[in-house]
Amino acid sequence: MPVVTYISHDGAINDVEVASGTSVMQGAVDNMIDGIVAECGGSCSCATCHVYIDDAWMDKIPAASEMEKDMLECVLEPESNSRLSCQISVTDELDGLVVKLPASQF
């Protein structure tokens, strides 16, 4: 099963197994990782699952939809590697993915 590494704003590292087809957001929620709130349950409505994708993985992840891009421009502290984790589906190719969690979601 692919492993995703979630790094909290304070540096705490959580390596968790996330089944293929599951979103990066759901992987965090399932494993009770603080820092991904996911109020809307994954319907791209709330932007409370904002993460920063590790640079090494940016080009392996499909591009964001217009709706997601619009939301990302308005999150607190947006960066070029910002994504909504509910919109990223884990695949075998993403085994080892590293995401950082913003301080604002704690």
Add this chain to the structure above:
Amino acid sequence: MTEPCCIVIGASHAGAQLAVSLRQQGWEGRILVIGDEPFLPYNRPPLSKTFLSGEKHVDDLLIRPEAQYEKVGIEFLLGQRVVEIDRHNKTLTLSHGEIFNYDKLALTTGSRVRTLDIPGSDLRGVLYLRDINDVEQIRHFIGPDKKAVIVGGGYIGLETAAMLCKLGLAVTILEAGERILNRVTVPELSAFYTRVHNEEGVQIETDVDISGFGGQDRVQEVQCKDGHVYPADLVIIGIGVVPNTELAEAAGLVVENGIRVDAHCLTIDPDIVAAGDCTNHHNPFYQCDLRLESVQNAMDQAKVAAATLCNKAIQYNALPWFWSDQYDIKLQIAGISSGHEELVLRGEPESGRKFSVFYFRQDKMIAVDAINSPQEFMIGKQIISKGLKVDKIMLADSSVSIRDLLQ
């Protein structure tokens, strides 16, 4: 001495979050969640959307898989109903008589559909949409060329209409008021959604007074007081919900349109908290008492309630927000617009499918309805929660980027 036990009544959004938050906040005792449905806590919003369409299955709806709860020692008792709380002896009783002791109790009992009791409402095919079982029943009656009548033009009714229309049914919405979304929003939004549903082929009738449902062994028509009849293979009634407060009331807790809780989600009993749709609480933004039917409120209150049970004093002060997906339209609402004195439109509600409405009271923004306008929603949320001043002329000008208003 046995370890302390916290019982959560209601395997709901709020119940699931509360149990998990208890562990995260350091509760070391037993956690038992009792739910009357046979399922682990699940996401309800997809019920009227991707679950109805068959795209999602029960397992996809679960908020967390079973193994994750087991990992942190959260126990479930499902398909069981609590019938009595004895606050004096700190026990509760299940419908078959079993008694449980609790040290702390959390009420996350949610709400249930408001029912329509008129002739024929017990016919097969007259249904509601609140839980997994409801949708599984609805599925028996859907198919291309079938006729569906939705009773009630609220958000649930509209979302269901949109999905049934997409599935090929001929859909009619019957609304008792003079416009759809009458109770919850302004005429501009009602007019917009009426236009969109009409464009998609859904018929909307307002000021309709329903007298009953007709049919032999299953519903065949909806009958109105003025003699009008609407043929139907399926009727879905969506006329609101009522909070599940009977247990709390019988136990002597204060109930006034919901279980009364303070800013810490505590009831008048220092060992009993409540969270979610079933509570009535004071909202610091609007300085009024509210009962909210939303995922946001369920989750945020649950976290506060869990902290309270762990003797950590956190206050609930989240800005309410809501969303609704219909066809290709995402509506995001921040704040509560009731009591507004002025509204500012950004974009054209009369044409297209993208605009927003900002609501003001005493020159302060109190709410925003954003249609396919996520930036307006996100920025609006910030303006409202921080109480920022905005230039209304610039706000109304959609050629000015909404983000520039914050600078």
